[in-house]
Amino acid sequence: MxxxxxxxxxxxxxxGLNADFWATNGENLLFALIAIAAFLAVIxxxxxxxxxxxxxxxxxxxxxxxxxxxxxPVLILLAIGLIWPAAQTVYLSFTHMVxxxxxxxxxxxxQTTFAGLENYAFAFSDPTELRTVxxxxxxxxxxxxxxxxxxxxxxxxxxxxxxxxxLKSLVFLPVAVSLVGASIVWGFIMYDFNQTGSxxxxxxxxxxxxxGNPVSFLTVDPxxxxxxxxxxxxxxxxxxxxxxxxxxxxxPVELNEASALDGANAWQRFWQITVPTIRGTLVVVLxxxxxxxxxxxxxxxxxTQGRNNTNVVAYDMYDQFFVRDNRPLGAALAVIMFLFVxxxxxxxxxxxxxxxxxx
Amino acid sequence: MTSTDHKTRSLKAAKITRAAQAKARLTSxxxxxxxxxxxxxxxxxIFGLFMTSLRPxxxxxxxxxWDVFSDGQLTLSNYSTVLxxxxxxxxxxxxxxGNLFNSLVITVPAVVFPLVLALMAAYAFAWIPFRGSExxxxxIFALQVVPLQLxxxxxxxxxxxxxxxxxxxxxxxxxxxxxxxxxxxxxxxYNFISQIPREVMEAARVDGASxxxxxxxxxxxxxxxxxxxxxxxxxxxxxxxxxxASVFGAIKxxxxxxxxxxxxxxxxxxxxxxxxxxxxxxxxxxxxxxxxQRYFVRGLLAGANKG
Numbered sequence: 053m054x055x056x057x058x059x060x061x062x063x064x065x066x067x068g069l070n071a072d073f074w075a076t077n078g079e080n081l082l083f084a085l086i087a088i089a090a091f092l093a094v095i096x097x098x099x100x101x102x103x104x105x106x107x108x109x110x111x112x113x114x115x116x117x118x119x120x121x122x123x124x125p126v127l128i129l130l131a132i133g134l135i136w137p138a139a140q141t142v143y144l145s146f147t148h149m150v151x152x153x154x155x156x157x158x159x160x161x162x163q164t165t166f167a168g169l170e171n172y173a174f175a176f177s178d179p180t181e182l183r184t185v186x187x188x189x190x191x192x193x194x195x196x197x198x199x200x201x202x203x204x205x206x207x208x209x210x211x212x213x214x215x216x217x218x219l220k221s222l223v224f225l226p227v228a229v230s231l232v233g234a235s236i237v238w239g240f241i242m243y244d245f246n247q248t249g250s251x252x253x254x255x256x257x258x259x260x261x262x263x264g265n266p267v268s269f270l271t272v273d274p275x276x277x278x279x280x281x282x283x284x285x286x287x288x289x290x291x292x293x294x295x296x297x298x299x300x301x302x303x304p305v306e307l308n309e310a311s312a313l314d315g316a317n318a319w320q321r322f323w324q325i326t327v328p329t330i331r332g333t334l335v336v337v338l339x340x341x342x343x344x345x346x347x348x349x350x351x352x353x354x355x356t357q358g359r360n361n362t363n364v365v366a367y368d369m370y371d372q373f374f375v376r377d378n379r380p381l382g383a384a385l386a387v388i389m390f391l392f393v394x395x396x397x398x399x400x401x402x403x404x405x406x407x408x409x410x411x
Numbered sequence: 412m413t414s415t416d417h418k419t420r421s422l423k424a425a426k427i428t429r430a431a432q433a434k435a436r437l438t439s440x441x442x443x444x445x446x447x448x449x450x451x452x453x454x455x456x457i458f459g460l461f462m463t464s465l466r467p468x469x470x471x472x473x474x475x476x477w478d479v480f481s482d483g484q485l486t487l488s489n490y491s492t493v494l495x496x497x498x499x500x501x502x503x504x505x506x507x508x509g510n511l512f513n514s515l516v517i518t519v520p521a522v523v524f525p526l527v528l529a530l531m532a533a534y535a536f537a538w539i540p541f542r543g544s545e546x547x548x549x550x551i552f553a554l555q556v557v558p559l560q561l562x563x564x565x566x567x568x569x570x571x572x573x574x575x576x577x578x579x580x581x582x583x584x585x586x587x588x589x590x591x592x593x594x595x596x597x598x599x600x601y602n603f604i605s606q607i608p609r610e611v612m613e614a615a616r617v618d619g620a621s622x623x624x625x626x627x628x629x630x631x632x633x634x635x636x637x638x639x640x641x642x643x644x645x646x647x648x649x650x651x652x653x654x655x656a657s658v659f660g661a662i663k664x665x666x667x668x669x670x671x672x673x674x675x676x677x678x679x680x681x682x683x684x685x686x687x688x689x690x691x692x693x694x695x696x697x698x699x700x701x702x703x704q705r706y707f708v709r710g711l712l713a714g715a716n717k718g
Contacts, residue, residue, distance in 0.1 A: 069495055069506060076663075077512040083581065084516045088523050095527055103623040118622040119539050126532035126593055127547065133590035134554055137565035144564065202449060209446035219446070221704065223453045228700035229693050230651030232668045236675050236689040241459040241476075252475040254459060286453065291711065298712050318439075347558050350653045354672045369560050374658065379564065386560040397556045404552055408545075 138390075144383035145171055164380075171384035184363040185388065187277050188346070191364055192392065194278070196341035198285045200334065203292030207300055208322065220297065224290035231287065231350035238283045239355045243269035273361045280362055283351050288344065292337045299333035300326060339396050346392055365389050464489055464686035471683035489687035498681050507667060507691050514650055514666035514695070516581055521588035521649045522642050528589070529596035530604075530638065534630045536597070537605035538612055539622060548601070554594040563658055566590070570659065579661035587659045588649050596641055599713055603637035604630060640710030643703050647696055667692035 102121050106114040148167035151160040175181045203223075210219045226234060244253025245268040251257045256266045269279045307325050316324060327334070349366035356362040358371065365385050373382030462476040465485045470478075479485060492498055494508045535541075536548045570578040570586060577583035607629070615625050653668040660669070671692055674685050700707065 069508065073506075073509060077509060080512060080516045080581065084520050087520050087582070087585070091520070091524060092527070095531075099531075099623050099626070103621060106621075115539070115622060116541075119535055119541055122531040122539070122622065122626065123535040123547075125528050126551070126597060129528070129590050130551065130554060130593060132569070133566055133586070134557070134559075134562045134594075137562035137569070138557065140565035141561050141563075206446055206449050209442045209449075213446075219450060222450045224704070224708075225457065225697075225700065226453060228647055228696040229457070230653070230668050230696070232653055232672045232675070233651070233689050233693050236671065236685060237456045237460045239675060240686060240689075241456045241463065246472070249472075250474060252472070254455070257475060286456075289453070294708055294711060343556050343558075347560065347654075350668075350672070353653065354675045357676060366558075366560060370654070370657075373564060383564060386558065386563070389558045390561050393556050393558065397553050400556060401549055401553055404549065 141383045141386050144380055145387045147380050149380055167380065171381050172388070174381065175384055175388060180363070181368070183361050184358075184365055184368045187361070187363060188365040188389075188392070190277060191281055191284070191348070192342050192345050194281050195284050195288060195345040196338045198281070199288040199341050200292045200296070200337050202285070203289045203294075203337075204296050204334075206289070207293045207297035208326070211297065211300055220294065223293050226287045227290040229287065231284070231348060232354050234283055234287050235351045235354035238279075238286065239270065243279060245269060270356055270362070271360045276356070276360055276362050280351050280355065283355075284345060284348055288341050292341065295333060295337055296330065299330040303329045339400065343393055343396060346389055460686050461690060464690045466683075468683040489684055490691070493684050493688045493691060498684060505670075507670065507688055510665055510667045510670055511691065511695075513664055514668075514692075517584050517588070517656070517664070517666050518646060518649045520581075520585045521592070522645045524585060524589040525592035525596050525645065526600075526638060526641060529593055529600050530631070530634065531626065532593075532597050533600035533604050534626055535622075536601050538607075538625075538630075551594050551597050555598060559591045559654070562590075563654075567658055578659055579664065581664055584655060584659045584664060587655050588652070591655065592645055592648070596645070599641055599710070600634060600637055602713055604634055607633055636706075636709070637713070639703075640706045640713065643699060643707045644710050646699060647707075650696055 098121055099118075102117050106117045109117065144164075146167060146169070147164040148170060149162055149164050152163050153159065154161045175185065206223055210216050213219065229237070240253075242254050243256075244251070245256055245266055246252060247266070251260050251266055253269075255269065259266060270276050303326055307329070308321055311321050311325050347366055349364065349370055352358055352362055352364050352367040353370070358364075358367055363371075365388060369382050369385035369389065372378040372385060459476055462479055463471070465487070466474075466476055466479065466489075467484055467486050468489065470484060474482075493506070494511075495506050497505060532551075536544060566587065567578055568574060570576075570583045572578070575583070575586075577586065611629060611633075612625065615629055620628065650666070651668065652666075653672055656664075656666050656669050660666075667688075671685075671688055674681065674688055
């Protein structure tokens with residue numbers, strides 16, 4: 053802790069904390085603990101209960117009942133919590149919603165009619181929506197490529213260097229920070245912009261130092277999207293670096309040595325030996341970050357709310373659904389997000405099948 | 412080539428390359444400089460945020476944080492304001508200490524629930540042959556990639572007033588996090604549990620142990636390292652989540668990320684408090700990260716070695 057008494061305010065006021073505050077939060081914490089205990093008790097009772105009950109049955113039945121208890125909860129939760137809702141979203145995306153007052157009560161009633169591809173056509177023809185889709189494609193391309201390139205370069209540069217572990221921690225650290233936090237770190241510390249006066253953001257201070265005019269990083273279309281992407285790159289590079297570093301250490305030393313004897317320099321060895329050997333890991337890192345990028349709405353939500361042409365499908369979907377109450381369009385945007393990852397799903401399933409066959 | 416030939420050759424090669432590598436490292440200032448730039452860009456922003464969070468509010472707009480090295484102006488009052496006082500100019504202006512508690516109340520059960528359920532299913536997929544096992548497992552694996560946005564809306568409806576009636580309450584958020592966390596948890600735990608030596612499982616079966624007995628006596632104790640890695644994963648993911656918290660939560664359940672995202676967009680009188688508020692939200696993940704980094708990395712690698 054900081055032991056500088058003069059820095060601590062003379063009296064720490066606690067205007068927001070009253071008896072109510074403590075009662076509510078105490079109750080909530082207790083509730084969470086009870087929920088965990090109850091959950092564990094139910095699971096244990098289910099498993100041991102069927103264990104005891106199933107002794108009445110034949111061995112085969114007994115196995116089947118226990119299997120159902122083990123695998124059933126996950127299957128049921130995924131079926132009713134993920135798969136069925138996904139099907140409903142797909143249906144909703146093909147509808148059109150209007151509110152018509154009920155003749156008897158006068159209350160607005162929602163009516164859905166089948167609309168075919170109307171929402172999709174809108175998403176790809178309306179200039180604002182189309183820009184959102186294009187931005188998302190740019191995010192999905194640049195984030196994995198930049199994160200992987202920087203992560204790989206860093207992993208190679210510090211490989212077997214002195215203090216490698218500490219150097220790794222430095223770049224890995226942002227992985228632990230929330231995207232909201234990362235957005236604030238960059239929005240307030242790096243990209244801060246003052247029209248006049250001294251620049252309080254690092255980037256603008258550097259620009260001022262070099263004699264340039266300050267830049268409002270989050271409003272200059274189309275570069276603002278790139279500046280937002282860099283925030284996500286900053287959080288994903290650590291992941292790429294750690295995974296790739298482990299893969300690099302798995303490259304057989306003999307291969308490198310043989311190649312060195314043949315007169316290959318470090319750069320050639322990197323491309324001829326290291327990259328081909330870690331290709332599988334590179335693909336995993338790239339696809340993982342691509343998928344993660346697609347789902348990211350936090351950066352846009354925190355810093356621009358889609359202003360100045362910075363919107364992405366993930367935020368637009370949230371915005372259309374929960375803010376603008378345009379649910380069918382929100383649903384169509386969610387389906388478009390899914391369509392973006394279908395190739396990755398197919399590819400992943402194929403490679404999983406291959407791995408399982410060889411086992 | 413005989414094996415001794417090979418050995419001497421590779422020994423010689425080892426000497427040459429090690430010398431060459433050492434030389435390459437020393438003689439490539441470019442690589443060292445690039446690594447230094449990366450390390451700086453990855454750490455200075457966080458350091459800058461921390462310093463800004465300690466600057467008096469009056470200086471926030473007028474002087475940059477690095478002026479601290481010349482003027483020495485530091486204060487903890489921003490922290491006491493955001494943690495203990497009503498601040499901000501929106502409806503969500505309760506002290507952040509309440510949101511900190513909410514983050515805890517959301518996160519702990521949302522880590523335990525999916526892990527326990529996934530452990531059970533992963534064991535079944537790895538060691539109990541049954542019809543449809545392959546198809547179901549591949550489906551769960553594929554679900555990892557499906558954006559959760561696709562299921563968000565109908566799930567909210569199912570948990571809302573027309574369904575279970577838990578939307579806007581903690582149980583609703585727990586259920587959502589549990590469902591969305593399951594595919595990855597099942598897959599990672601499956602990878603680990605299927606590595607348990609066959610002899611161990613066979614021996615237990617020969618002794619007449621049932622599936623349930625094997626699960627409690629062998630699978631749970633042996634998979635604790637994987638569970639530890641995965642808990643850190645899930646902990647950070649839930650603690651840092653904004654989407655599920657916004658969609659399934661309400662004012663009384665919002666975790667730290669929610670008021671933070673609102674504050675950052677506000678640009679009001681209280682803008683100078685945002686860095687301190689952001690740091691409050693980062694403290695717990697950073698502690699978890701620094702104390703358990705090794706397990707976290709292990710979990711990451713287990714997840715990435717699927718290809």
